[in-house]
Amino acid sequence: MAVSIIDLCVNCFACEPVCPSHAISEAKPHFLVDPKKCTECEGDFPVFQCASICPIEGAILDSFGVAINPPGSLTGIPPEKMAEAMAELQSH
């Protein structure tokens, strides 16, 4: 049972100091979770600490590989609105 950080990570360091198990470390190209150390905050906090401060939707996955912060959940931007804006920009 462990969370994982994927390549959407922007290396902002926010998660590293809040991990109660010191399971997160700086790495290239992005921060990584040591699955042997990660406890999913069991016994320390009722919510994942890393995923509670992470500003990037989809960057941290739970042990089933599901995004803990799905698209739109942090920025408040509806995913279809974001897709629309990005398509508009690419057409230029």
Next chain:
Amino acid sequence: MQLPVLNNTPSQAEHGAKGGCSASSCGTTDNQMDSLPDSIREKVQNHPCYSEDAHHYFARMHVAVAPACNIQCHYCNRKYDCANESRPGVVSELLTPDQAVKKTMAVAATIPQMTVLGIAGPGDPLANPERTFETFRRLSQEAPDIKLCVSTNGLALPDAVEELSKHNIDHVTITINTVDPEIGAKIYPWIFWNNKRIKGVKGAKILIEQQQKGLEMLIAKGILVKVNSVMIPGVNDQHLAEVSKVVKSKGAFLHNVMPLIAEAEHGTFYGVMGQRGPTPEELQDLQDSCSGDMNMMRHCRQCRADAVGLLGEDRGDEFTLDKIEEMDIDYQAAMEKRKVIHQAIQEEMDSKRLEKAVKAQQHQQEPKLTTRPVLMAVATSGQGVINVHFGHAKEFLIYEASPEGVRFISHRKADQYCGGDTSCGDGESVLQLTIRALAGCEAVLCSKVGYEPWEMLEAAGIAPNGEHAMEPIEDAVLAVYKEMAAAGKLDEKNEAVRANA
């Protein structure tokens, strides 16, 4: 309202002058600071971010040591970094405290005009207390002739005040966009607080309480506090006058209102959702009503969190990590050299300030015009003179001329936050965009104007003027104003003229 004169008139505010107009003067910045206590005035009058004339002489730099953030703002996107980007919160290269100290000392030795070091991000400096404070601690010891500044969203501020008071901290900037949690919920979608992500009004309420508490604690410690606000039309624009009142009553020495920067390509909530920024006129109205008798920040360029150099320029490329690694800096020797140069700059600034004051006094003795005020745009690369070709101007300084004299109002970008494609956005040419940026101005003073822009400017009701090349800005603006008055152009109230200008 009367024309202030350096050092021999009491503060304008004491004379009960109204709103932003009380800052009007030929002698710009010095007079605006007359109402400040001596201890504060001394700190700010040579600070490039506060003093309009000092920023032509002294430079500042930011070091990006603070990547983490503890809140989300709707005008910020942590993913973005582009070489053409110059928004706050954007950086190319993150530094360790050790690298930041090296870089600061390398820049200070190479650019002796660099007097101010700020930590502003790219996240929140106080959400990275170890990295931020180690940088401050070392610079206080190793480069004591550099002033230190820090910007924060305020959430972690109360816990940081004690540590901040131990270093060479010149002032703290808190970004306060609201004092109302309902409005806050429209600006801050969440905060990270006590090991939880807290959304909406509840999160905004905690943030606001922490900001206000931090402000009070800093004032109690005798640390200077500046408050920044982002003006977001339809969200907090009507509310910022209230914010201004609250923060000033608690002791903030300055309230700086900045325009929202929101473009879809930034990927921010406001950018994607089509929230517009304020027009130059809306911004100026609000700045006038918030600045009281001080408009010290009108030249703010909203620089990046890793900017190096004079305001509006960025020499960061000269000081990348691999380049500073090769530099061998003898800071003791550099400090000696810096001291001599700072003294020379100080003398030059003092003499220019005196010159301006004398001119202002002469102007006061001339028969007073009764004509309406006029806004003019000026193309300059600094040194206080008109010295840029219209087509080469990246920005214009906006001055107001009136019977009271000439005052600096703001700067407007000619190529709004984009250094790339010449026809980006909705297909307007750069020239059309530039002319649109000059809305409200009746003349543009530059060293030269080409034939095509000349015609387009005239068609837009802006008189092009290339007759004052290399002349001091205030003199030229006043001369053009007098010509307009003599030609009878200012007799009638012009609909286009701003009510309070």
